[in-house]
Amino acid sequence: MIRISTIFIAICMVLVAASLGLVLHAVAGISGTESAIVALTALTFLILYNAVSMRLRDRSDVGSQIADLSRGTADLARQVAEFGRRLAAVEGRVVSANSASGDRIQAVVGEINELGVLVKQLAGSVASHEDLIASGAAAAPPEPAPAAIVAAPVAEPRTSPPSYTDVARPAPVAAPAPAEAAARSQPQLLAAVKNAIEENRLDIYLQPMVTLPQRKVRFYEAVTRLRDDNDQILAADDFIATAEAGGLMGRIDHMVMLRCVQVLRRLMVRNKDVGVFCNVSAATLANPTTFAQCLDFLEANRALAPSFVLEFKQATFRNLGPTETEHLAALSQRGYRFSIDHVSDLRVEPRELADRGVRFIKVPAALLLDPRQSSTSDIHPSDLSDLLGRFGIDLIAEKIEGERAVVDLLDFDVRFGQGFLFAPPRPLRPEGASATGGTTSNSTNGSNGPSPPASIPAPVASPAIEPSTRATGNAALARRAAGPG
Template sequence: MIRISTIFIAICMVLVAASLGLILYSMAGISGSESAIVALTALTFLILYNAVSMRLRDRTDVGGQIADLSRGTADLARQVAEFGRRLAAVEGRVVSANSAGADRIQAVVGEINELGSLVKQLATTVATHEDQLAAASAATPPAARPEHDPPKPLPDEDRSVVLPPTVVAPKAVTTNSAPSHSQTQVLAAVRNAVEENRIDIYLQPMVTLPQRKVRFYEAVTRLRDERDQILAAEDFIAVAEVAGLIGRIDHMVMLRCVQVLRRLLVRNKDVGVFCNVAAATLASTATFSQCLDFLEANRALAPSLVLEFKQATFRNLGPTEIEHLAALAQRGYRFSIDHVTDLRIEPRELADRGVRYIKVPAALLLDPKQTSTSDIHPSDLSDLLGRFGIDLIAERIEGERAVVDLLDYDVRFGQGFLFAPPRPLRPEGASANGGAPSTKGQESRIAESEAASVEVAAIDLPARASGNAALARRLGGPG
């Protein structure tokens, strides 16, 4: 748009030119045409003068703007240079910090590797001493040997697991094994033990490696006949399955496991109990329904109660067993597999069915023949199972040398007589019997189990100690 000043100047120039022409016409006596020519000529000069003056003024303004722009550009360049110097300083500090952190990490890794080497050397030394003691014991004359070897003491981390005398069956402890029984005698003993509630629970700890802290307990079932002689599981399981009594036994064992687990969780929230379940119980709809009702009522304990099945059971699952496993998994219960006879394992399929633990005998893991017979090297089994959320537990560990080899296999948990044998545990005054609760009497049965759980003997877990502290205690000796 044309500015008002420009319009005003144009009007003034027209007035000046017209006034000049009028003056010449009226006072100088010049004709009208000549006066008009003079007026137009004056107007033209005025227009040219105004145009030239405006051009010079605009040129002066553009020069000032260019100078201002140059000063702004220079200021911006100085600021960019300052930011560049600051960024370079920050990058230098970051590089220095990363270098220092890498040095610290390398130092820590070196210390950890050195500590691992010391632990392995210590374990090797202990294994050598054990072999020497075994050789010395073998050279001892038979008359100088005791009739029965005393129970092996627990490691330092597990010596606080002491059962009061009120919960140990004296005759069961002193009687190591029952004499040979016929099938009829075993069946009669099993029936009487179930009817008279002579079912004992033995607890064997599972420890972390190499710290040897107690993480789980396995509930091992034992029956006592009328003379309080012990029947191990391998002696009566087959007979009980044929007689249809295994379901009642499993139900009673589940009840005892829940009682023990409740008492353990009062002292340590990170402990768990493994409870064995027979294949016949899983396959029987009636028996499983009773067990499922009880587990449903105690589903708050599902994260800490692990149900254990044999490898053969998982390899021969039928539609009924699959449905029952799915019902347990839906209620939050996790599974474990034991009695593993080979390492042909499909971890993805097992994880989908709810398996979170696999117990493999240490001898099987360390057997060189497994390298050629299995699809994976035993040393890689722990990592493979870990990718699917399954922990590998090495069981039946009886020597320190096996522990050293298992550490190279990255096995995190161990179980065996090296750490602690199964110890008897039996509630005093508990009215827990093997009768399967009916749906109507479920509340009273749960209340009864709660009352019985209060009378289960306290099991003190070992004090928490770091691997370095345990190593220091072993190096210091018994003193």
């Protein structure tokens, strides 16, 4: 766009040329044509002069702009050089810091390796001393009762694991002899079960499930016992078949659920993370009338659903009918989780079980550690925990009898353990306030589970047994760390 100053200059040049032509015509008497030629000539010279002057002025402006641009470029180059210098300094510091960190890490790795060698040497020494102590205790002559109590835990290997019936019974009450139990007929056993239910002689024993390897109490399993008219203890295996045949399992399961909920409420006062496993029979699950009563009770206590686990046998899940499937779905909709026990083989479908609400599977430790299972099952036992974990199912190793089994199970990434090694089933106090007698002393190192009151009877094991059990476990771990030879 033409500037106003240029237009003004052009108008002025035209006026000056026209004025010159008029003056020559009026004063000098030159004709109009000649005066017009003179005026055009003057206008041409003025235009040429203006153009030349403007070109010179533009050249000077461009030169100044070029000079300014050169100065700006020089400043930018100096700033870039400064930034490059600072970046080089930062890179040098980072390299020096990395080298220093690498040197420190190498030093720490070397110290850790030295500590590992020392720990292996210490483990070997502890294992050898433990073997010497065990061999010396085994070779010692028999002494009176106090010495026998201390020496008994050293001879840990047993030909067969103790049964739940033998271990779980309180010491003051004599368990029925095998001949006496076999002599009791089916009608007599059914009458004893009916009388026990009518007179509320149903006892709840709790056995802890601990985390591995910390051995902190995380759950309790409720184990049912009945007392007959002579106060003889009837274990679950002794009366369940008879109760199912007589149609009494529904009442027993309902009473057990009631007691378990009461126990869970009392336990959660001290520890919100504790949970209780409650066994439910297949007969109760298949009976609509009995199940409706249990479902109403569980519906009223659905606030405890995250900590209350219903446990079924593996055979029950493998033989589910339409009624059982519908009942399981009703429990799952109310937030209850399920567990599977009495596992006889490792052929499981984790996805199907997880869809049905199963969150725990209890497998005997002997079955997990049996080398023959790798050929008979679809998955190696060492990979079972990872496979179940992908579907939100935790593997619990039950019936753990010795420290060597615990060490081997840790290689299988088993998170929870249960067995007589940690604690046998303990009876509740008469008011049912606690059932953890003797569990924390033998199964945890700093357990956060509820502390047991001193009045709970101890069915087996005395305080003198506990240090030897720990010593044997430390020796097994030491042998594991030291390796073969």
